[in-house]
Each structure stands twice: as structure tokens, then as C-alpha cells.
Amino acid sequence: MSQHVPMHEGLFTWPSRKPQLLGSRCNQCSEASFPAQPDCRNCGSRDTDIVELGDRGTLWTWTIQTFMPKQPYHSDETAETFRPYGVGYVEMPGGVRVEARLQANSPEDLQIGMPMQLDIIPFRTEENGEQKMTFSFSPVMET
Amino acid sequence: MDVAIIGIGLHRFGRSPDMTGMQQGASAVRAALTDAGLSWQDMQFAYGGSQDAGNADALVNELGLTGLQFTNIWNGCATGGSSLHAAYSAIKSGEYDVGVVVGFDKHPRGAFNPQPKEWGLDDWYGETGLMLTTQFFALKTQRYMHDHGITEDALIRVSEKAFNNGSLTPTAWRQQAFSYEEIANSAMVSHPLRKYMFCSPAEGGAALIICNADKAHQYSTNPLFLKAAAVRTRHYGSFEVFAPSQAMTVADAPTVTASNAAFEVAGIGPEDIDVIQLQDTDSGTEIMHMAENGFCDHGEQEKLLREGATGINGRMPINTDGGCLANGEPVGASGLRQVYEVCVQLRGEGGARQVPNQPKVGYTHVYGAPGISGVNIITK
Ligand SMILES: [Zn+2]
Numbered sequence: 001m002s003q004h005v006p007m008h009e010g011l012f013t014w015p016s017r018k019p020q021l022l023g024s025r026c027n028q029c030s031e032a033s034f035p036a037q038p039d040c041r042n043c044g045s046r047d048t049d050i051v052e053l054g055d056r057g058t059l060w061t062w063t064i065q066t067f068m069p070k071q072p073y074h075s076d077e078t079a080e081t082f083r084p085y086g087v088g089y090v091e092m093p094g095g096v097r098v099e100a101r102l103q104a105n106s107p108e109d110l111q112i113g114m115p116m117q118l119d120i121i122p123f124r125t126e127e128n129g130e131q132k133m134t135f136s137f138s139p140v141m142e143t
Numbered sequence: 144m145d146v147a148i149i150g151i152g153l154h155r156f157g158r159s160p161d162m163t164g165m166q167q168g169a170s171a172v173r174a175a176l177t178d179a180g181l182s183w184q185d186m187q188f189a190y191g192g193s194q195d196a197g198n199a200d201a202l203v204n205e206l207g208l209t210g211l212q213f214t215n216i217w218n219g220c221a222t223g224g225s226s227l228h229a230a231y232s233a234i235k236s237g238e239y240d241v242g243v244v245v246g247f248d249k250h251p252r253g254a255f256n257p258q259p260k261e262w263g264l265d266d267w268y269g270e271t272g273l274m275l276t277t278q279f280f281a282l283k284t285q286r287y288m289h290d291h292g293i294t295e296d297a298l299i300r301v302s303e304k305a306f307n308n309g310s311l312t313p314t315a316w317r318q319q320a321f322s323y324e325e326i327a328n329s330a331m332v333s334h335p336l337r338k339y340m341f342c343s344p345a346e347g348g349a350a351l352i353i354c355n356a357d358k359a360h361q362y363s364t365n366p367l368f369l370k371a372a373a374v375r376t377r378h379y380g381s382f383e384v385f386a387p388s389q390a391m392t393v394a395d396a397p398t399v400t401a402s403n404a405a406f407e408v409a410g411i412g413p414e415d416i417d418v419i420q421l422q423d424t425d426s427g428t429e430i431m432h433m434a435e436n437g438f439c440d441h442g443e444q445e446k447l448l449r450e451g452a453t454g455i456n457g458r459m460p461i462n463t464d465g466g467c468l469a470n471g472e473p474v475g476a477s478g479l480r481q482v483y484e485v486c487v488q489l490r491g492e493g494g495a496r497q498v499p500n501q502p503k504v505g506y507t508h509v510y511g512a513p514g515i516s517g518v519n520i521i522t523k
Binding site for chain 1: 266278333390
């Protein structure tokens with residue numbers, strides 16, 4: 001099995017059977033941040049801890065990226081294979097709105113307020129065969 | 144001490160293939176000096192900025208090595224507002240009597256591609272495709288429309304007005320008006336914003352000569368007065384560009400605080416303004432900025448647009464030269480182009496786009512990443 005490596009350390013629990021987004025919470029004012037940071041952007045305190053923000057949330061706003069972004073965008077895609085992707089802010093139970101790629105990429109499939117779930121997905125393959133994983137959200141499928 | 148604007152200069156926005164960005168800046172300074180009847184040797188100080196066209200202080204190689212104080216300003220899309228604020232403070236302090244503010248730029252074609260490290264972010268944010276200003280404005284507009292009952296009709300009308308005003312402005316880049324249908328049927332770029340609802344990076348230069356108001360009449364028979372200049376950054380909780388996460392509680396945007404501060408200094412309110420320039424990098428932001436700057440309530444915009452209130456002949460003319468939508472955005476110059484246009488209107492030199500009834504008070508607002516706003520109030 002090829003190696004699955006996060007795009008960046010500390011964005012989500014990995015490896016994990018049920019990955020969670022990771023952020024930081026301030027012990028002085030209780031505000032949370034994503035990604036985790038050592039200082040609090042609300043009160044300036046440096047007394048913060050890394051916390052799990054959850055793996056489900058609510059869609060707060062969304063758009064669809066229809067054209068392939070220029071560098072620094074770095075995926076495996078070419079102009080021919082580029083597939084539009086959704087982008088949104090998802091309200092997490094950990095108390096912060098997180099910007100993320102969305103798997104859905106059609107306006108019919110996205111609605112403010114809809115429940116969303118976290119997916120850790122392969123984003124690009126490096127020359128050494130490593131698969132870089134990133135976080136994304138998709139609408140919760142009710143069964 | 145009051146501050147006067149005694150000279151204005153513009154190097155036409157759009158494309159000047161035979162000129163560097165720096166040369167376009169020099170061209171704007173020369174035009175402003177001619178307008179003021181002064182020479183570069185008269186300038187005691189300068190503030191200037193550019194994103195992609197070099198350090199502004201290198202302009203001395205074109206304009207003359209006179210030894211003046213020249214400070215470079217870089218504050219994203221708010222660079223022009225910040226440069227003017229710095230010059231305003233230099234005059235207010237009493238240190239200088241007369242100086243120049245200049246902005247210019249020349250961007251590569253296509254969308255901007257900001258780099259994460261320059262904004263205190265890690266590479267993954269850019270690499271995974273989350274760091275686009277177009278996305279942010281679409282995300283903010285989408286939520287705003289949801290919260291305040293704005294429909295696509297309002298987005299279309301902002302663009303329709305912008306390109307119509309551009310068609311009346313000889314210095315505008317886009318000189319072609321688009322019909323409502325052409326805008327409504329243009330390609331969807333970043334939902335809910337379509338192709339003809341976005342401005343493009345461009346080229347151009349703008350410059351202002353400003354001086355101590357007590358001495359303005361020595362230089363000029365028709366000085367204008369910069370009654371207030373305010374620049375503010377974001378608070379915790381305001382919804383801003385290049386933010387991997389946002390707080391749950393929503394705070395006022397920096398535009399709201401900059402606008403309030405400027406009105407307080409000028410001692411007037413939004414109802415006293417006759418001609419308005421708002422940052423309109425896309426039609427959604429013009430709508431949001433109408434309310435953030437205090438010119439209407441949230442949600443009232445659609446009705447105002449339908450009534451034509453923001454047109455040249457309306458009761459609150461906004462972006463009379465077509466704004467960023469019709470002029471494009473050379474980042475360093477854009478905020479000063481707004482001031483230039485307000486000065487043209489207050490002087491009554493707007494020609495086909497002139498606001499009627501002799502406007503006396505003008506307002507400019509610029510917004511930049513990662514959450515900076517600059518507001519100026521200018522009077523006759
Ligand atoms: Zn805190």
C-alpha cells in the first residue's frame with residue numbers, strides 16, 4: 001500500500017479510523033482556531049491547547065471553484081483533467097468555522113445550513129509514490 | 144491643520160504595453176504636477192506603493208534625484224488608501240507643507256496568485272486551492288445574500304451600472320456597456336458571481352499633490368480638502384479574506400470601523416455625501432460595502448439598485464467612473480484612482496459622467512487583504 005501522508009502535520013488526526021479536524025483552544029477566553037496556533041487571535045494569550053474540532057459540521061457558506069487556480073495551487077491535475085470543486089466554511093461543534101474543499105461541486109448539491117461530514121482524501125501523488133492527503137467535507141447522506 | 148488636494152493625475156488604466164508600471168506611475172505624477180502648476184523640485188515628501196511594478200521610491204530615477212523623503216507603502220489592495228493616509232498625517236503633523244502620493248502597477252494577465260508565506264499562512268492552504276480572493280468574495284456574498292434576502296438581480300444591476308459608467312469615462316479601461324441579459328448570461332466563475340461581475344488585474348497609475356490647507360490658495364484657485372482619512376484593520380470575528388477559519392461570532396468589518404472613524408473626524412454623516420467611490424472588485428462587494436459604509440441598511444440595496452439610486456443621476460451616485468469593474472485593478476493605483484474621480488466630480492469636470500447639482504462632498508473606500516479598509520472624505 002502506498003504511503004498516505006497529510007498535506008501538513010497537525011491539520012487532522014492521522015492515521016486514524018475516524019479522523020478529526022484539529023485546532024487550538026485558548027484557555028483564557030475559550031475561543032478556537034483552525035489550524036492550531038500557539039497564540040490566541042482573540043485575546044493574545046499564549047495559553048492554548050491543541051483540541052479536536054470534530055468530524056461533522058454545518059455548511060455556513062459555499063462557492064464553486066470553476067477554473068484551475070494558478071500556482072501556488074499544486075495538484076495532479078492538468079487544464080484538461082481539472083474538475084471544479086466546492087469551497088465552503090463549515091461550522092464545527094468545536095466552535096469555529098473552518099474553510100475547506102467540498103466534494104460536491106454543483107449548486108444543486110449545496111445549501112447553507114446542511115449537515116456536512118469530514119473526509120480525508122488523496123489530493124496528489126508525489127514522485128516517490130507518497131499520496132498527500134487533505135481534508136474535505138461532503139454533505140451527510142441520510143440513510 | 145487641514146489638508147488640501149491641489150493636483151490630480153492619472154495614467155490611464157487598462158493596458159499600456161509599451162510602458163513599465165513605474166513609467167505609468169511617473170506619468171501620473173507629471174500629470175498631477177502639471178495640474179497643480181508645480182514641479183517635482185517643489186515636492187518635500189512622497190508616499191507611494193505598487194504590488195508588482197517595483198519599489199515606488201525608484202520613481203526618483205525618472206522624476207529627479209532631489210533628495211526628498213520618499214516612503215514606500217504596501218498594504219495590499221488598500222495601498223492607495225494607506226499612502227494617502229500617511230501623507231495626510233505628514234501634513235497634519237506640520238512637518239511638511241506639500242508633497243505627492245502616488246500608486247501604480249502592472250500585473251501579469253489572469254487572476255492574482257498570492258503566496259501563503261507572505262500572508263503568514265502555510266503552503267497547504269495555497270496548494271489545496273483555498274487561497275483565491277475570488278473565492279472569498281463569492282463566499283462572503285453568498286452568505287450575505289442568504290442573510291439579507293438579496294437576489295442575483297442586485298448583482299447584475301451593479302455590473303450593468305459599472306460598465307455603463309465606464310462607457311462614459313474616457314480614462315476607463317472597459318468602455319463597453321453590457322446589457323442586463325449579457326451580464327446575467329455570462330459564465331459562472333465562482334457561484335454566485337459571474338464573469339462580468341468581477342474586475343481584472345490591470346495596469347495604470349494615479350497621483351495626488353497635497354498640501355497644508357492654509358497655503359492651498361498660494362498654489363491653486365480650486366483646492367479641495369481632505370477632511371478625513373482613516374485606515375483600520377480587522378477585528379476578531381470579522382469575515383475576511385485569506386482566513387482558514389473564522390470565529391463563530393461575527394464582528395464589524397474593518398470597513399465599518401474605518402467609515403465610522405472618518406465620519407467622526409469630518410463631523411458629517413453618510414447623508415451628507417454627494418458622490419461615492421466604493422471598492423467593487425466584484426459586484427457582491429459593492430453591495431456589501433454600501434451598507435458597511437453606512438449608506439443604507441443591510442438588505443436595502445436591491446431596492447436602491449432597482450430605483451437607480453446609485454446611478455450617476457441617483458441620490459447616492461456610486462463609482463461614477465465605473466469603479467474597479469470598468470477600470471480594472473492595478474493594486475497600487477486603485478485607491479488613488481477613486482480619490483482622483485471624486486476630485487473630478489467635485490470640480491465639475493466629469494463630462495458625460497458628471498453628477499448633477501454641483502456635488503460638494505465626496506467619499507472613497509478601499510478594501511484590501513487580509514482585512515484592511517481605508518476611507519477618505521473630500522470636500523470643496
Ligand atoms: Zn484567548
